[in-house]
Amino acid sequence: MREAVRAARRVVVKIGSSSLTTAAGGLDRARVDRLVDALASLDAQVVLVSSGAIAAGLAPLGMTRRPRDLANQQAAASVGQGLLMQAYTDAFARRDRIVGQVLLTVDDVTRRAHYRNAYRTLQRLLDLGTVPIVNENDTVATEEIRFGDNDRLAALVASLVQADLLVLLSDVDALYTGDPAKPESRRIDEVRTEADLDGVSIGRTGRAGLGTGGMVTKVEAARIATGAGIPVVLTAAPLAAAALSGESVGTLFHRVRERPAARLFWLAHATSPRGRLHLDPGAVRAVVARKASLLAAGITAVDGRFAAGDPVDLVDSDGNPVARGLVNYDATELPALLGHSTMELGPGYEKEVVHRDDLVLL
Ligand SMILES: Nc1ncnc2c1ncn2[C@@H]1O[C@H](COP(=O)(O)OP(=O)(O)O)[C@@H](O)[C@H]1O
Numbered sequence: 050m051r052e053a054v055r056a057a058r059r060v061v062v063k064i065g066s067s068s069l070t071t072a073a074g075g076l077d078r079a080r081v082d083r084l085v086d087a088l089a090s091l092d093a094q095v096v097l098v099s100s101g102a103i104a105a106g107l108a109p110l111g112m113t114r115r116p117r118d119l120a121n122q123q124a125a126a127s128v129g130q131g132l133l134m135q136a137y138t139d140a141f142a143r144r145d146r147i148v149g150q151v152l153l154t155v156d157d158v159t160r161r162a163h164y165r166n167a168y169r170t171l172q173r174l175l176d177l178g179t180v181p182i183v184n185e186n187d188t189v190a191t192e193e194i195r196f197g198d199n200d201r202l203a204a205l206v207a208s209l210v211q212a213d214l215l216v217l218l219s220d221v222d223a224l225y226t227g228d229p230a231k232p233e234s235r236r237i238d239e240v241r242t243e244a245d246l247d248g249v250s251i252g253r254t255g256r257a258g259l260g261t262g263g264m265v266t267k268v269e270a271a272r273i274a275t276g277a278g279i280p281v282v283l284t285a286a287p288l289a290a291a292a293l294s295g296e297s298v299g300t301l302f303h304r305v306r307e308r309p310a311a312r313l314f315w316l317a318h319a320t321s322p323r324g325r326l327h328l329d330p331g332a333v334r335a336v337v338a339r340k341a342s343l344l345a346a347g348i349t350a351v352d353g354r355f356a357a358g359d360p361v362d363l364v365d366s367d368g369n370p371v372a373r374g375l376v377n378y379d380a381t382e383l384p385a386l387l388g389h390s391t392m393e394l395g396p397g398y399e400k401e402v403v404h405r406d407d408l409v410l411l
């Protein structure tokens with residue numbers, strides 16, 4: 050029995066497209082029902098991260114497979130997301146539970162104001178006893194600003210809501226040492242450290258052709274969550290109830306450390322930097338060793354097109370990133386400020402270029 054799993058009070062459960070659709074395409078209501086049965090009976094608070102919008106939208110649009118281009122994926126997601134929510138709304142209603150839809154983009158979890166909004170909304174939904182159902186906001190996400198896969202989104206949501214457990218449900222019952230279809234592949238029960246993954250061959254594509262990322266994105270999500278102090282169970286959707294009750298099914302990834310400050314954790318893992326600030330050696334020492342704010346005086350050059358509030362990488366004189374932070378100025382404003390002290394710059398420029406509270410070391 051896995052005590053930490055059984056005792057979890059707040060759980061994030063992620064289900065992949067391949068576990069929600071029929072072989073012919075379209076949503077499989079029986080599978081939705083089975084999942085909802087497992088979740089509605091839990092005492093713990095649950096956030097469900099559900100993929101399947103694109104898969105559910107294919108059949109109504111006469112598409113036979115997941116489109117490759119973003120515009121068609123967005124159209125399919127737009128049609129499918131409504132169907133997905135309808136299926137969950139009905140299935141949870143039969144068990145007297147209310148659901149709430151939460152569609153997130155990368156910006157919602159990286160910009161401080163949006164991050165707080167997302168947190169507040171999820172917290173309120175949980176306080177009200179509802180089951181928040183999260184997906185990426187596919188219809189507006191462009192290639193540049195996409196999470197791309199819901200495994201990573203689920204790990205980040207688990208960190209955002211400070212969950213005690215993340216359960217990743219897929220069409221395979223556990224992590225295997227190689228392709229599970231091959232007889233020589235062995236099931237892995239537990240992963241305690243990175244070394245336990247040595248020699249494990251992790252495939253990038255799933256069998257069903259509906260999901261994204263295969264096992265790679267799940268193991269990556271497990272790294273993010275366990276690094277945020279949250280244990281992860283990876284198993285097949287029909288084993289959800291057993292996994293949640295602490296039975297030894299699937300693969301348990303033990304947490305690798307205590308929970309770090311959530312917002313900065315997101316900054317490091319959820320953002321793509323929009324530019325780079327080149328630091329002189331003194332500024333690198335100040336930021337890395339003294340955890341100081343970054344001032345204009347220590348910056349030698351700026352690249353990228355970013356606006357105030359965007360994430361940027363702070364790089365040393367060899368171009369290696371040392372930290373990531375939210376910048377307080379637009380890219381166009383910065384060149385005139387470089388090398389000057391805050392006092393020389395005068396009114397309007399009192400702010401640090403990156404405040405220490407908005408900075409995470411890489
Ligand atoms: N080492 C491995 N262990 C388990 N499954 C693996 C491994 N390597 C590749 N896979 C494949 O990854 C698939 C799951 O990925 P995917 O289809 O993207 O899932 P989902 O739609 O649930 O997100 C499994 O069906 C399996 O075939």
Ligand SMILES: N[C@@H](CCC(=O)OP(=O)(O)O)C(=O)O
Nearest residue numbers: 066100101102103199260261
């Ligand atoms: N937002 C997309 C999810 C894409 C995705 O990550 O799919 P999966 O690998 O099945 O979890 C959708 O709802 O179709």
